[in-house]
Amino acid sequence: MSKKVLIVDDEPSIVTLLEYNLKQAGFEVITASDGEEGLQKAILEQPDLIILDLMLPKIDGIEVCKQLRQQKIMVPILMLTAKDDEFDKVLGLELGADDYMTKPFSPREVVARMKAILRRIQPVAVPIEEENNKIVIGELSIFPDRYEAYFRDNLLELTPKEFELLLYLAKNKGRVLTRDQLLSAVWNYDFAGDTRIVDVHISHLREKIEQNTKKPLYIKTIRGLGYKLEEPKSDD
Numbered sequence: 001m002s003k004k005v006l007i008v009d010d011e012p013s014i015v016t017l018l019e020y021n022l023k024q025a026g027f028e029v030i031t032a033s034d035g036e037e038g039l040q041k042a043i044l045e046q047p048d049l050i051i052l053d054l055m056l057p058k059i060d061g062i063e064v065c066k067q068l069r070q071q072k073i074m075v076p077i078l079m080l081t082a083k084d085d086e087f088d089k090v091l092g093l094e095l096g097a098d099d100y101m102t103k104p105f106s107p108r109e110v111v112a113r114m115k116a117i118l119r120r121i122q123p124v125a126v127p128i129e130e131e132n133n134k135i136v137i138g139e140l141s142i143f144p145d146r147y148e149a150y151f152r153d154n155l156l157e158l159t160p161k162e163f164e165l166l167l168y169l170a171k172n173k174g175r176v177l178t179r180d181q182l183l184s185a186v187w188n189y190d191f192a193g194d195t196r197i198v199d200v201h202i203s204h205l206r207e208k209i210e211q212n213t214k215k216p217l218y219i220k221t222i223r224g225l226g227y228k229l230e231e232p233k234s235d236d
Contacts, residue, residue, distance in 0.1 A: 008064065052065060
């Protein structure tokens with residue numbers, strides 16, 4: 001079954017170019033020409049991925065992204081920005097976008113980025129009773145094959161990037177990871193030296209798994225170095 005992609009852009013030439021190339025790559029494509037229509041179609045059509053322009057009529061891309069995440073719609077979002085746009089990539093990613101590309105772009109690269117995002121979040125059908133690829137740290141359970149994480153048996157609502165960051169921290173339990181290491185492992189391009197995005201995502205994860213974000217039991221800040229995920233201590 002082909003994956004459904006929603007393109008939200010008000011430039012007909014961009015939409016035509018993307019639509020042609022995505023259909024050639026085997027995707028089902030739906031389109032919207034403003035933020036309001038894009039938001040409605042994102043909710044009604046339930047696409048597997050959204051390509052979202054930053055500058056849109058009616059509602060801009062940042063607001064669309066923000067509203068979708070507020071409604072707990074965690075579909076991956078690839079944001080498009082013009083080179084001369086005043087765009088803070090950290091703000092866009094903080095609000096829940098998974099990746100961004102700058103116009104002009106190669107349609108082939110867009111398809112490659114999309115496939116990479118979808119591949120990372122593609123759940124693998126594994127019977128629960130046979131599933132052994134599971135990481136348990138305290139009351140946190142992570143299932144990489146299902147792209148799911150639970151805290152106290154409650155499913156965590158994580159964006160794809162939040163899940164990838166949590167998984168990487170968990171795979172390196174007890175090890176101090178610098179912000180640059182995390183950038184390289186989780187955001188492997190475009191963010192060299194811009195470590196704010198790591199801090200933003202760490203903050204989001206803490207809000208979801210820590211009882212007191214000012215005194216975290218799981219994700220510890222190692223001052224001057226970075227972060228580590230550890231088993232909560234009974235005396236913490």
